[in-house]
Amino acid sequence: MNDKLFDAIRNGDLETIKSITTAHPELVNIKDQRGSTPLLLASYYGNQDITEELLKHNPDIDAKDGSGNTALMGVCFKGYPVIAKLLIKHGADVNAVNLNNATALIYAATFAQAEIAQLLVNQGANTSHKDDKGNTAYDHAKMQGAKDLMEILKE
Known part of the structure; x- marks a missing residue:
């Protein structure tokens, strides 16, 4: 049954x-072999309908995969602002950290997701948090040359 659920998510089969x-x-x-929950996988694939369906069943919104990433972190590097809003609305922790001490905001900055970064900042994301390499989200935005993000993240 577990494999069938994960296969249905990968195939976008909402009815199943x-x-x-x-x-x-x-x-x-x-969790699958990589430690992903159905919510992590559906949100990472950007499937809004499946994400909404899974949220109806009150999953652990901040469950972490094998790298310590949450569903919110996944949408930050993939760039799905609508799903980011959904996850936050359902209580996702905007300041959760993974095994590299990175946050959703750090990923939004690293992958130049300005809309999501603004959403996270508006929801209280810690802009001064540093990852394992000592970089803040602002530092990552600067490395990317993302001036719009730098403006959002400046303290």
């Missing part, structure tokens, strides 16, 4: 996901 999660709501918190 609805069927599985209705019959087995506990499966919303299972």
